[in-house]
Structure formats: C-alpha cells, structure tokens
Amino acid sequence: MSNKPSSSSNPSTIKHAEKPRNLGNTGRRLLLYFKQLKGKLFFAILMTVLSTAFTVMAPEILGKVTTQLYQGVTTGIFHWDNMIRTLLLLTVIYLISQVFAFGQNFLIAEITSRIIYLIRTDLTIKLNRLPLRFLDSKTHGELLSRVTNDVETVSSTLQQSFSQIISSLATLVGISVMMVLINVRISLIAFAVIPIALFTSSIIIKASQKYFINQQAFIGAMNGHVEEMYTGYSVVRSFNYEEEAKARFSDLNKKILKNSWRAEFLSGILSPLSAFLGNIGYVSVAVMGCFLAIRGQIEVGQIQAFLQYVKQFNHPIGIISNAAGTLQATLAAAERIFEILDEAEESAEHPHPVKLENIQGNVSIQHINFSYLPDQPVIHDFNLEVKSGQTVAIVGPTGSGKTTLINLFMRFYDVDDGSIKVDDIDIRDMKRDDLRSIFGMVLQDTWLFNGTIAENIAYGRQGATRQQVVDAAKTAYVHQFIRTLPNSYDMRISEDASNISQGEKQLLTIARAIIADPPILILDEATSSVDTRTEVLIQNAMNRMMQGRTSFVIAHRLSTIRNADIILVLNHGDIVEKGSHLELMEKKGFYHRLYNSQFEAEEAGSV
C-alpha cells in the first residue's frame, strides 16, 4: 500500500496537483456512468435532435416571409395570403420544437440527478471498503471535501452544462445542414470560422487548466487549515496562536487568489473570442450576401435567415467553449473522485471463508510482526496463547503499542507476518464480518451516531428488540440514567453527542457491546473525563460483561490487572514480560517497577 500515514502532514492534495493529469481518461470514466441510463439517454437525445431540427427550420421559413415582403416592395404586389400561411406554419414549427425541448429537459433532469446519485453511491461503498491505513492517513476535511464539494461541482456542471452541450451540438449540425442547403458559398465562409474557434479555445483551456487544478489543491489545503484552527480553537487562543493562524491563512488565501483569478479570466476569455469570431462570420455573411443579392443569386429573406443562423451558430460555439471552462473544473473534481474510487481496497476476503460455529474463544498469536510505516516496526515476533474465558490484561507505558493489538484483532490492519488464530482458525480465513462478530469492542473513543439512544445501543445487533436494548442497558448500568432523559430511550443524540456526558457515552458503548454478545471482548479501560461514581458503574459493567468471555483489557486499574489470568507487559511494541501478577512480581522486572510506582501512591492514600 502506498499511502503512508505521514503523508498527511503535507496536505496530499498539493502532491496530487503535481502529478501528471489525465483529463481525457477522467472524462471517459465519467461518461461510463451514462451507460447505465442508456434508454433514457437515447430518448433524451432523440428529443434534442427533433427539437433542434424544428428550431433550425424556423429562420429559413421566416426568411421566406421577408423575401415575399421584399418582392412585394420591389414589384408592388403583396401576396398577403401566402404570407399569413407561412407565418402560421412558422407558429406550428415553433410550438413543436419547444414541446420536444421540454421533453428533453424533463429527461435530462432525471439522467443527471441519477448519475450523481450513482457517483455518491459508489463513493460511499468505496469509503466503506477502504482500508483504515488509507483513511487514517487523510484528514476528515480532505475526504469530506471530495465526497461533498467535488461531487457538487460535478453535479452542477452536469445539470447546467450537459443538456446545453447536447443541444448545442445538435444545433451546430442542424444549422450547417440548413446553410449548405440555402447557399453553399456563403456557408463555406461561415464554416471557416469553426476551426479557428476550436483551435483558440483548446489553447485557452490548456492554459487555464493548470490554474484550476492549483486552485482546487490550495482550497483543499485551506479547508484543512480552517478545520484545524476552528476545532482546536481553545488551544489556538490560549497559546496566542491567532496571528500565526492568520498568517498561514493569508498565505494560502493569496495562493488561491493568484490561481483563481487567472483561471477565471482565462476561461472567461473564451466567450468574447468566440463572440468575435461569430461576429466576423456575421459581417462576412452580410457583405457577401449583399453582393450575391445584387446579382440575384440569393434572396433577401435568405440573407436574413443566414444572419440568424450565424448568430445561432455563434451561440452554441460560445456555450461549448464556456462549458469547456466549467468542464475543466469539473474534470479536475471528477479526477479527485476517481482517485478515491481507485484506491486499493481492503485485501480481498478469503475465497472460501471458514464457517464459524460455536466459537470457544481460544486465541493464539504466533510470531506476528507489524508496522504502520515501513521500516518502523511496532510489533515484532509477538506470541501469545489465550484459553477460552481467560482475561488478558495489557499494560505498559503509553505508546507501547497497546491499541495496535485492537487494530490487528479486528483486521483494521493486517499483520505483516505471522498469524492470529481464533479456535485454531486464522482470522484471515474468516469473513471480516464473521470475525468482527466474534470480537466485542469498547473503545476510549466513544463514537455514537446522530440517532436515538435505543438505535445507538441496537447498533450492536441488527434487529434487536426494544426488550433486548433495555436488558443490555440494564446490564450496562445505564438504564436508570436513560430513564431520567427527556424521551428516555428515544432521545436523539445530537451531532457531536454533546448532550450526554463522556461517562454516560462510555456506558452506552458498553451496552452496545453487550447486546452484540460476542465470545471475545476487547476493552479499553478508559479513565479520562469520567467522574468517580460513573467510573464505578463502568467498572462494574465491564466486569459483568467479562464473565465467561475471553477478554483483552487495556488496563489501567490494578484490580483488573491483578485479577487477570495473563498480564502482558508491553514496551516499545514488544512483550517484555508475560505471566500472572504473582509471577511477575517475583521476577522483580519491568512490571514490578511499574506496579510499585503506582502502589506507592495507593499506600499514601490508604493511610
């Protein structure tokens, strides 16, 4: 896997901006999404073609009225009936073309919205399959920016430009046909403008692309900075860091400005240039038309029609060039979306996963090696045998690799070497979901989602009944507390779960683990920010849960440690000592020192 956690220190979006980009390929991939809506797309295009055909016919007919009028002026005889008939025909043609136009819009609204729906779906599926190694290496702001902002960019372009581009293309073809039918020579003059227009716009698009990409990259970096400075505002304030924060912001802001105004200007050049080329065509047609009219080779009405065509010709070219401008930003955004979609997923499930029945909870760890970063091993040659029902206390100084074990058990990360087995089955031979239903997890990070209390507890088991939820809450000693809340079990937990305390959150996460009823437990005995009374509750709830289950406890409490069957003493990712409390105390090693440093305080307390 290529993503190192350390890469997130420099907003990696900047790095991506330096990579050679393949916009053509991105465009093709975007088009693949349309494939899934082939039928609707076909009808939409058909409607577009029909609508355009009728629209394109109109100026020629209108020209006929003018010609009839002009002939009337020169000859003095007006064919009023003819003219009325032509005008009526024109009205019908106008109406038909717009009915089709509406049909086209109706279908395209659905097509574009559904494509965005599909992209969002793909992204959310992907996010759920990405390895934590990747997710941990990116800031949330950065990832969110891709799944929301970038998708929005693509979405608004599709909605605004997509139908315009289709009808513009149809119009270009339709007008070309009409012009050639009326007069080949003048048409050639009008056509001469097209290659020039296309050539200049392609140059401009290339030039502005660079700025668009830079702009997006710096915006990504700025979003990261803003998020950090806002979420960590208490530290920013108390360390008087505001000025530096502002300086960094201003710096990024200047970079964005520098790139964004150039990008906007360059893409904005397109429309005046194409307007100019259009006007050149207009003037040439008018002058040429007049010369030909004098020689009687063209009717006045046909000149009028031609002028309208040239104007209309100019319009779609302008739209296409303009769309090209937004298309660049869109493709840049789409590319970032596809980058996520292209990320390597979690390693594939075992093709023939072992079916799990009646798990006893014997855990065997054999010669495992693991590192987050290449060349920086966190765990080396780690061995452990745990019998069903035993409690393993993991102790050690902070940063000694205790949480890493959780990552490996749950297969958030895979071991580099060696194996972890449950009941003699390698955990890599199980389906991830099966594995994860063996392990129950209570982490320090008490994540709850924006739902009711009951929903959050039921998270541990799909389709849990209210009774099961209440029972779990009771076992976790949180039932009484929940009863005191407004709406009780149906109280919604707010976005940042600020309406309940840390300790209560922890009890809820215990209830969530209890309802899952797993044979093996992983507990992180968190002590932070919990008052003593709640702490007693948490401890009791954990003890109750551990009965009859194999348990791994990242332990801070001596009672837990002393009662454990096996104590693992970790330091720098190595098990430095392994054994029961008594054995380890006799050894007078690392554990002995660790224990005494605490025991001293306890002694003072018990005086």
Added chain:
Amino acid sequence: MQLLWDCLKPYKLPVVALLLFLIIQSACEILLPTLVADLINQGIQRANTDFIEKAGMNMLLAAIAAMVCSLASGLISARISTMISADLRQQIFFKVQEFSSNEMDLFGVSSLITRTTNDITRIQTFLLYLLRMGVLTPLMMLSGIIMAVFTSGKLSLVLIITLPVMSFVIAWILLSMMGYYKSMQAQFDLLNLVLRENLTGIRVIRAFKQTLHEMERFQEINYEYTRLSIHTQRLIGILMPAVTILMNITTIAVMFFGSKLVMNATMDVGSLVAYVQYITQILLSVMMTSMLFMMYPRLITSLTRIVAVLETSSSIIDGSRPEASIHTGIVEFNHVSFTFPQAEEAVLKDVSFTAYPNQMTAIIGSTGSGKSTIAKLLLRFYDITSGQIRIDGVDIRDYTLHNLRERIGYVPQKAVLFSNTIAGNLRFGKKNASREELLKAAGIAQATEFIQAKEAGLDTPIAQGGANVSGGQKQRLAIARAVIKKPAVYLLDDSFSALDYKTDRTLRQALKSETKDAALIVIAQRISTIIHADRIVVLNEGQVADAGNHEELMERCSVYQEIVRSQFQQEGLL
C-alpha cells in the same frame, strides 16, 4: 446584499471602467443589425457595392471594438470577484480568530467551516456572473429597446405586452423553485452529516458490521436528495421552452404587424429584418437576467450566513491595560459565580480560593462539579457572571487577552495537536524555541523516549488531530507545549488521564521541580494524581466543599473521603 455593495466599494474605479467597457460592447453589438438594415436598404436595393464595402468595414470595426471591450471587462470582473471573495474569506477567518467559546458554541464549528469555505465560493461564482453577464445583459436589453423604439415606435407596442408576460412567467417559475431549493439544502446538510459520521466512526461501524446499515442510511438520504433534485431540475426545464415560445410568438407578431407597415410603406424591409434581431436580443437578455435571479436565493442564504459571522463580536472584551503583565502568578478566585448563557442554573457558585507560586493547587470533584469551567474562566474563554478573578492582584479582565494567556500554560482536557511536526506543535508555546529548549520540555513531559524512537525525532509529522500518536503521547506533547512557554501559571485540566500510573508519577515529579516559580493548578479526576498537592480544593455541585491538603481533607471533608474511598475500593486496597 448590503455586504456585497460594501465589498464593491473599494473597486469603484474598476467597476466604472467595467461599466464603460460593457456599454461600448453592447453598443457595438447592436450596431451590427442596424448596419445590416442599411446594407439591405441602400446596398442591395440600390446595388451600391461601394456602400456595401464601407458598411462591411464599419461592421468589422464594431466587432473588433466589442471584442476588446469584452476582454477588458472579463479581466476586470475576474479580478474583482476573486479579490472580493478572498477578502471576505479572510475577514471571516480573522473574525473567528477573535471569537471566544460563547460564539464558537453559538455557530458550531462545522457551520463556521462551511461559512468560511463553501459559502464564499458561492459568492464568488455569483459575483463573477453578476459582473460579467449581470451587467451586460441589461445593457444589451436597454440598447435593444432603444434601437427598437428608434426604428419603429408603433411596432414596439408589441413589447409592452410581451415583456410583462415574460417577466411574469419567469418570476412564477423561479418562485416555485425556491421552496424546492430550501428542502434540497436541508437534505444536503443531512447528507454531509451522515458522511462525517461515517468517517469519524469508521472503526465502530466496521467492528459492529454496520457498514451495510450505514450505506442504507446514506442511500435513503441520497435517494431523497436525488428526488428533490430531479423535481427542481424539471422545473428549470420548463423555463427555457416557455420563454422561447413567448419569444417566437413575439417574432411572428412583429413580422405580421411589420409586414403591414411595409405594405403601407411606413417601414422598409431592411429595418424590419433589423427589428426582428433587436427583439430577439431584448428577450434573450431578459432570460439571461433571470438566470441571475435564479442564483439569488442561494446567494442570499450564503450572504446572511456570512454577515451573521461578521456582525458577531466577541463577548469577551479585551483588557484595557496593555502595560499590565503577569509576573508572580498569584491566582485568586474571589466569590466567583458563573452561569452559562441561556442556562438556568449556575455552574459555579461563590467559588473562592487562591493558588500560590511554587505550590500545587489541585481541584477535584465529580463530573458536572464545574472543574473544567474554572480553567475556561481563568483563560477568559468565558467571563464570570459575578465576583472577581485576580492574578497578581489585577483583575484578569484588565490584562489584555494576549498578556493574560501568554503567562498561562494551559493543557486542555482533550489534547489537541495540529498537523505540523512535533517541533512545530511544541513551538506553539514559544515561537522561536531552540531545539535544546524543545528537547528539555519534552524531557519534563516524559516525551523524549517516544519522540526519539521515531526516525525523524522532533521533525516527525503529526497528522490532523494527532491521529498518528496515541492518547497518552498526545497528552505528553500537550504538556511539553505548555512547559516550553515557561508560564507563571500552569493550568492542567485532567491532563494525565490517558497516562499510565508510572508515567503519570514521573511526569508529576519532573513537572514539580520545573515549575518552582510558577503556580501549578491541576484539575484532576484521579486522587493519586493530586495526593501530594499543597492544597486541594474540593468542588461539589459548583461550590467549594472544602480545601486543604490530603490529610486534612481525609479528616474532615466527607465529599473528599467518598471520592477517595470509591477510587481505592476499586483498586482493592481498602
């Protein structure tokens, strides 16, 4: 909207120039059909080739002039719109830097982030459109109307009917769209909320095999959003055909009545041909202008959200005595009471205690007893409701915020680190700290060992939110960051919670010898952390239950005894 005008003010000259360029551009554009009318009337009818050539040249010049003006206006509008949005973005960010906890709570961090980023982008898009098309299209409409009336006043009566009808149709469709936009926005926020939750809770989601459930939850919202989006887009889809039909009918009416005028010889054919083009230009402009209104509701939402931030000023007023600074670090709480805004009950009631330099003052109490609030009040994240907090005999509201916070070494309950190197994070405490100073502070915070274990040592990058270091490591770095400040007052808010007992103990000892001249205020949960404190303040339900050292409190303070008992019982030592 006022805000936008204010933003445009400094750009008066460029805006005037822009206007000028656009006027010339629209005049040149409208000149083309007029010249065509001349071509038909004088060139063809009189077969005057010289005239045709001359008119052709004039038309060419007009086209060139139009392009030059258009380029110039494009340059100006790109520059103005991006500069204004950069400026607004900066204003907001700077403003938020002044906010205290009150305001941060009021808006919410995630909302402030959106306001600083997305809302500004939206305004930039609007400005760009406004300055380019928004100004040009009314001008094109105006020049079209002038020429139309000038060519034939009678025929222009058609416009009196067409223009209002068209405006009405457009307004009607746009108004009905607004409702949809609002529900779409709400659904969009929900979409983001779920995504954010999915990212933050990824471990729990996977551990509980809820991936499928989360995807379903997301898809439900995604589906609803898509449904609304389709409805809205279809409504927009009516707009264009409806307007086009109106335009076409107008054209036919013009041809019908115009022909009659030509037959009466009150109008010539060339003028009629030009007239049809004027009408087309007028009606097209009306439609383009309506696009501006389509962006308007979204713009207003963004603008209001931005103005709300800019108009909020911090509830904390900076101290008025810039010369006052903290030297000794005697912290006195004098009958301090504090009630959170909008809360009914006070968090702290009549709290008094004094913390002296060279002493460790501990504050202990259960959750909700108001411990952390004391730290927030001392740092002036909130201002007290009544009473007084003094440092060195001076009311903390008299110090400038900078001077006050400069001398307090704060270690927050939640150790926040930033995406920077370890050294960069420590230098929060002292901007130009040397490597020796950094290492020394790290040593005191017991962080040397794990820092040195990293290949890049002090230059090891920290991911956003400190994601790549453990909780205990975070806390130690946060402590080192405060130590390096050499503050007069150390303020540690439950800062040892993620440390194991051994590290906790060594750290406390190192800290004690380092903080000789400073007042050390420790807010704690664990008795063992504060057992040796010179003075322990016991808080209970916002009030000081008692204060004294461990032995004294064990003798006389029942609240303290209860806390001690509950903690040591757990350890099986009593």
